[in-house]
Amino acid sequence: MRIFVLALEGLFDTGLAVTLDALGTANGLAARFAGGKPRFDVSVLGMRRTVRTSQGLTVPVTVVPPGVKPDWVIVPALRAVTPDTLIPALARKDVQEAKARLLRWHAEGASVAASCIGTFLLAEAGLLDGQEATTTWSMAPLFRQRYPRILLDESRMLVPSAVGVTAGAAMGHLDLALWLIRQASPEVASLVSRYLLADLRSAQAPYIIPNHLAQSDPLIRRFEQWARARLREGFSLDEAAEALGASPRTLQRRCTAVLGKSPLAYFQHLRVEHAQSLLHGSGLDVEAIAAEVGYADGATLRTLLRQRLGRGVRDLRAELR
Template sequence: MTEVRIGIVLYPGAQRSAAMGLEDLFHVADRMTPNAGGGGQRLHVRMIKADDGAEALQDLPGSSADQCQVLIVPPSLEAPISSEAASPIAHWLRARHAAGTVLASVCGGAFLLGETGLLAGRAATTHWAYADAFRARFPEVDLDPDRLVIDGGDILSAGGLMSWTDLGLKLIERFLGPVVMGKTAQMMLVDPPGREQRYYSGFSPRLSHGDAAVLKAQHVLQASEGKEARLATLAAEAGLEERTLLRRFQKATGLTTTEYAQRLRVAKAQELLQFGRLPVERVSWEVGYADPGAFRKVFHRIVGLTPREYRRRFHA
């Protein structure tokens, strides 16, 4: 059997529980291989200590770290790593990628991958709560925080703190096959890949964009939970012509006024579905949709689940 070497990079602030969880996940998968048929490959996992930045990494060239087929940057419970702290590790990761190593990140670990410059022009994801900060720091990246895992072949990224399970299963499927992946998910009692981050994320409107007129329109939308979305009303409150408001609103928030209102209504609907017992038709009415069919379509487009599916999954 050939050996697939996977390195987990312990950078400053890395979440040790996620790193050890990934290690355990790969060990479980490896034990499944002889009985499940894994294409003649085995997984070998090692922790790569990069907490001390360049000094730690200078000891790695020529070691098994440089021989890893995959390097994973785990999440962090702290704020995203700074550019200064990330620089030596990012340089090393870029060199490893150039030598053929697959790179992967989880949650805030995407900021370290972003510092390599390798994500420019590519799709990536991170925790939805970091979306604005990530876009501001790496505007050249095609960020999609609705996705839980984005597999770009040589670079993978996963969204939330616990999405290390999804990333790990993706890699298990790649190297050991779908049978081993399925058995590993079953043993670990975790869902196989296929979830989306938007199932779990809330709507976090951009409010620090600095456009005072747009902010006034946002306050009207927020106060009415998206029900007051008439362009004439919003433009009057903002003191702008309607076309000017539309242009500036989208530039400031990343959404049209209609999309913004829809997200506010859906966020309220999620709350009612999760904590209440109103039928879906009544929830539709409560959030401003007279047509339940239209409500279902908007809800599914934004959340990725139907209202009933969302209630079954998340009802308290």
């Protein structure tokens, strides 16, 4: 499998390194335990002769001979943690050139893959229009507003589609690399996972910080503050809208546009987040925590925690031991 890794100026060092390390480990383990197959032929390409990472390291860039076509192109993330830094980066000349190169490779039959901020480059190129995708959860509001034709689900860690695959925040680079290895050989992917002490994660949901998402929109920020003060009470869309000086329709529309969920779903998300916090540090039993976040009993809370976080009460409490 021929893989091109597209390195751009100011990329996230760990994203590039973990991608190359996982694929390199796969080659080494395949040679020793699987008869040399599969073999990942990996080349790191750049739009310039020299590429420097966000930490100032120089990346050795390969010049690919004309006519060599990749099976996969991987786009590691740029190091941009806020919209104010990301939006100017997307307008850079080298990024625009990378978009054109991606479109050409895809037209020639290559699949495309990206993690974290790298997914924005695929979206900018229009490659994800009409496709399901994920991205780094912290930039999901911007992604959703900037690319309304993409079916975004930032709660998922990996989302395969007709054009390739997208992965979630920063360490999603490792999940992406393991996923690619698994497509070629589940046996080798299992070996790599064990050697690197890394498992595929199915979801970003347990890592999402709701109030970070709310900061991107003034109305949603005020809604979050209103909701947190009323977690023990029942939710009413009409009451929330009246308190915020907005119509129910406006609140519903802004929540969907910014958060990708209804006001009620976000309210429930905040309840689960607070319950998780109480499980970690309050010493309260499950019944008392359920009452604190507005649920009738502990059984309901247990079910919701497992559904939304993929872990039960015992697992969540064990995390801090």
